[in-house]
Amino acid sequence: MTGTAAEAEVVPLLELAGVRAGYGAIEVLHGVDLALRPGSLLALLGPNGGGKSTAMRVCAGLHPATGGELRFAGRKVNGISAQDAAKLGVCSIPEGRGVFPNLTVRENLWAATGTGARLADLEEKAYGRFPILGKRRDQLAGSMSGGEQQMLALSRALGTDPAVLLLDELSMGLAPMIVTRMYDTVAELVEEGLSVLVAEQFARAVLPIADTAALMLNGRVVATGAPAEIEGRMAGDYLGG
């Protein structure tokens, strides 16, 4: 891999080492290596079906790894449950809309206090960052626009003070302007010291704010490096050239 010696000395907050995982009899991840350094944004890129979402689900504790090691701050945590991972400070926003459609905005934030945050803090931060959510606080989340739902999902990361934020396909189904705004918020969170792992099909959305990028193809990470470097490789790899 292309990581430098200096990078290797820092204990990564979140690390996958040779992780294998699959669905039933079909293996999807054939030994994935990834390391998220504290306070950085790692963009996990690659085409559909490459295993990005599965890798994210393994990190969040939603899917068991059948081989290799999953480490939080250097500690092996294979087989951790999602709720325990959440309590250890992993905030994961899954693919699609990470909201409960039949709960109101406020109730969604209330449900997000499962890791020990206070509802008042969450509301203050969420409505401060996205005023529209404040106006819609008693509206059912499922009845809001896609962008508003994604804001609500992201609000969970604002008020619960996580150590690691996992974002899976934040841009899915959203207008480009809203995507930019979302990633601006993510960039601010990184500035404040949060470590973020982003899986994204549309590299252009996330590469400008990424510290490191990894390219995932056919269930393995084929390259890790500076965003510009990976961007250069991607065109060729996508097209099979």
Next chain:
Amino acid sequence: MTTFLTYTILGLVLGAVYSIAASGLVLTYNTSGIFNFAHGAQAMFGTFLYWQFQQWGWPAWLALVAVIGVVGPAMGAALHTVIMKGLRGTADVTKIIVTVAVLLGTVYLAQWVWDPDEARTVDMFFGTGAKISVGGVEVRYHELVCLAAAVAIAAGLRVLFTRTRAGVVMRGSVDDPDLLRLNGHDPERAAMLSWALGSTLAVTAGVLIVPISGGALDADQLTLLVIDAFAAAMFGRLRSIPRTFAGAMVLGLAANYVLAYLPSAGTFTGNLRVSLPMIILFVVLVVLPQDRLRGAAVRTRERYRPPTVRSAAVWGAVLIAGVYLYSLLLSDSGITTFALGMTFAIIALSLTVLTGYAGELNLAPLSFGAVATVVAFHFGVHGTGLDARLNVQGILLAVVAAALVGGLVALPALRLRGLYLALATLAFGEFLSNMVLRDTTEHKLFGIKFTLFPGGSLVVPPLRIGPLDLRDGTSSLMTATVLFALIGIGLAALRSSGYGRRLAAMKDSPAATAMLGQNLVRLKLSVFMISAAIAGLGGVLMASATGTVAQENFTFVGSLGLLMLVVVAGIGYISGALAGGLMAGVGSAVLVATFNDLALGHESMANVYTALGHLVLVMTALVGMGVGRNPSGFVHDIADSYRSLRGARPVLYGGGAVGAVLYVLAVTGVIGAWTFAIAALCVVMLLPVVGRMVMEERGSRETPLELAGVDEPYTDELRGKLDRALGLPAAHRPARPAPALRGEANAPA
């Protein structure tokens, strides 16, 4: 005025109990997405225990604390842990069937433990004498307790759902359990809590309702009484607690006003009162706006393989030959029972087309059979006494009538889907069962006097078509079998036609089907009518095979039992209908009868045999609960295991030879007919196992590619093979050995 006040108070009290029962339903539905048909059975079981505890000399308050504080929560938590947890991601029909199985199992268990022939009563709290007077009307303390409890529970649940985090988390667990985990909650804990609470509410309702509805404790009646609360729950569209409360009050008041102000002559008013909750349920379902079509396809774990017409024809011939050969072994009574089972199998076919092919639900298939039976009885019988026969015109008329009634029921319900449609058919079935099948009074319409169900039972004579007289068992059995085979072939043809594909599309995604320009209304209506016609035909044959039928032959519990067994066998398969129908019509009945005979014959072992008889019934329900683990049915598994036997001809021939030897032994009387049946079933079941062992010895099995990485290491050689199969990279790496680190190579996707 006093009459009005009296009935108003009685109505409010009944409404209060309905509200408690209905809010338990709403609670579990909101937190697990499962509509719990067993709610009434849980109420019943708790109430029986309440009675039992008092029999042991416990004071009433202690018994109450025990059932509400311990039995209720424990029952709910156990149900969730053992059964309901496994139901995520299954189709509506599977969820319904599993709770129906719990209902049946609980009722059977209760009838086993507490002999139904013995009379039991539950007293009111503080006794019947404790009362106060409100505006000249006496109100008992027990009734005040009901009202107070209902108000407190409704308010408490409302607060729980909207004002506490635990309640919010419970609601979230239906939306997205995984997301709840990511939020640091345990969705299973939330669901378990809600089941415990729901079960406690059921038990509370049961203990309260028995004294106000007469005090007699009866497992079936009590279960159905709580099912009346479904209507109240539907007022709140299974979501809103306040609206459920209001609906329950309307229901309670309506039931009492009917009693107070309608003429009490004849059976009409009494029947109307009993079926009122179901009429209201139907109206509410049809009138209240329901969920819009969901856009996404419904992804479930059920998988069915549609048959080809040719294979259906071959198997139909095999079935006819097999049944004929087997009938040679049976005694006359055995043949009669078998023929009855075959008519049930025909009714089961109506479920295959409706649920298996079109994905719609009918919880009252026997009711359509009842419609057809009533029509056939009135219009199709000629001759009297022993010479009485059904004629073909009568049967055709009955089938048409069943189809029309099916269409009539489906028409207002066409906007409904899944659970709502299922409940509408349930309401219709109960309505029919109470209003028509109990209607023994004489009516006068257009100057014609008639009685729908004279004397409470109908004598349905056998069918005669020209020279074919179904008086003797064998011709009756063979006719039913041939009809089953013909309808089965017809259904296979239907399934593989354009119409059948449209049905399958509607099942997978109604929204997508509508967008393709299909007329969903016409599709649903037509499939419902086809299904009702088949159920009608089966019903008439069933009635005629039984001889004398009454309301008990067409009950809601009977319909549910049949549906459950068909789902257990595999509702997407014609063979599933055969197996399920035979089990419903023959299986348990024969086993229970056998054990009862044995109990009579061997007095020293009577207890053991009686227990075994009960156990058979409970076991069938247990099998139904297992549907959650295997939603495609056991026929699917057997067919799958035989598919792998194709290459092992010696095993198949061997199996055939063993079958032939068994048959010869049976014909010559060396072994009995039942021994033969059981041995033959064992051969059928064991053959794939033997085959697998034989084939493994040959060791010719190659790991399929998709199992690479699991059964075998994911080698570079394999990867190269995959790439070549995809036609992608071979040009890139000519003659180069597989790269050790593919990640380093510039590999294409």
